[in-house]
Amino acid sequence: MDLAGSWISVVTEDWRWRMITPAKGDYASLPLTPEGRRMADSWDPDADKAAGNQCRAYGPGGIMRMPMRVKISWADDNSLRLETDHGQQTRLFHFNAAELTGAGTLQGNSLASWDDRSLKVVTRDMTAGYVRRNGIPYSDKAVVTEWFDQHVSFGEDWITVTTVVDDPLNFTQKFVVSSSFKRLADDSSWNPQPCVSEWGPVKEGDRFND
Numbered sequence: 001m002d003l004a005g006s007w008i009s010v011v012t013e014d015w016r017w018r019m020i021t022p023a024k025g026d027y028a029s030l031p032l033t034p035e036g037r038r039m040a041d042s043w044d045p046d047a048d049k050a051a052g053n054q055c056r057a058y059g060p061g062g063i064m065r066m067p068m069r070v071k072i073s074w075a076d077d078n079s080l081r082l083e084t085d086h087g088q089q090t091r092l093f094h095f096n097a098a099e100l101t102g103a104g105t106l107q108g109n110s111l112a113s114w115d116d117r118s119l120k121v122v123t124r125d126m127t128a129g130y131v132r133r134n135g136i137p138y139s140d141k142a143v144v145t146e147w148f149d150q151h152v153s154f155g156e157d158w159i160t161v162t163t164v165v166d167d168p169l170n171f172t173q174k175f176v177v178s179s180s181f182k183r184l185a186d187d188s189s190w191n192p193q194p195c196v197s198e199w200g201p202v203k204e205g206d207r208f209n210d
Helices: 034-041 045-050
Strands: 005-009 069-076 079-084 090-094 109-115 118-124 129-132 136-138 143-153 156-166 175-183
Touching: 034 136
Parallel strands: 090 109
Antiparallel strands: 005 069, 005 175, 069 079, 079 090, 109 118, 118 143, 129 136, 143 156, 156 175
16 A cells, blocks of 8 residues: 545535535434434534634544545654645654654544555544534544545545544444545645634636546
8 A cells, every 4th residue: 555645525415414514403414322412413613712722523433534645654663644735634653662752632643554455454542523513522532443445446546434433422432434535646735724613705717526
């Protein structure tokens, strides 16, 4: 596998939950516990902003579902770096457990390993976050497991990321989604934007549903 390079998400499903911020209380298809529904129904984006929590949807439980570009590179011999333009987040995937740091942060601690032909990433020690931008919660006790699978379709290079959120506090079962990214020829379209509660207008040249 060679994941290094620039990639763009291709959104061909779950459009209403991924391309815009869904309405409050829209948790269709999510296996929420009563506590999860209570927290989703009480979501207040203004309170999030006031408390500095506007980035909660950009943690490992939700970030890979965003319409965005990502850059993947080697931070060092034992760590992969994944950067996002939407939300301006940086994730580090450590292959050496001794290098794990940053407990209690938005991105938590991510331990990586090669699982057959996939890159497996297990993330713990995160602060509470959202799996969708309308306040669908996962707790600080959640564990997020991801598999990055590289494949070629119609002559183009792709990554499919399968994300599993395990949070017994807010979900009655593991929540599983997959997201696809296509390799870009270069990073000329890279356009970092900070965390905001709404996804702004799609600019000319942006293509998330090829």
